[in-house]
Amino acid sequence: MSSQHPPPVGGRTTAASDAALKAALHRLFDGQIPNYASYNLVCAAEAGGTIEPEPGSLPGAPVPLGMVLGYRRRPAELVIAPFDRRTLTPAGRPSTIDLTNLAYAEEATRGAFDIGTNMGRIFCFTVRSRCTLDGPDEPAPRTIEQDDDAEDFAAFMRDLAEL
Secondary structure, X not given: OOOOOOOOEOOEOOXXXXXXXXXXXXXXXXXXXXXXXXXXXXXXXXXXXXXXXXXXXXXXXXXXXXXXXXXXXXXXXXXXXXXXXXXXXXXXXXXXXXXXXXXXXXXXXXXXXXXXXXXXXEEEEEOXXXXXXXXXXXXXXXEEEOHHHHHHHHHHHHHHHHO
């Protein structure tokens, strides 16, 4: 799996790099989630919260965090799979939020969501129509076009917040 993609043509992502990046993020999610095929996926490059680090990682070591967010409406469920934006590898244990452990969900600003569990875990992320995974050492941006998916995810989160 390669995380290097050519620069966008005319400021837009090429179809090949968009497809390659989506495939890499699908593999990242699918490799950690047993019933991965039942989720819609979106990418969030602006993310944070109480992420459990991978075993063996250095505590407090900064990681340029992104999240692959898997969601489904029936049953209502959100799976949060953090990843390192530079390497497209897992950056923490996936977390599942459903109606049994949801404490709250809110839209802080348009497209920016906070969600918490009854165990005190909090996740914050922004889902945009274009998810850019630039790292400080990346020569070219890696971008996913997710217009329709971002709108559908926002509607899902708004519905979840109303429960």
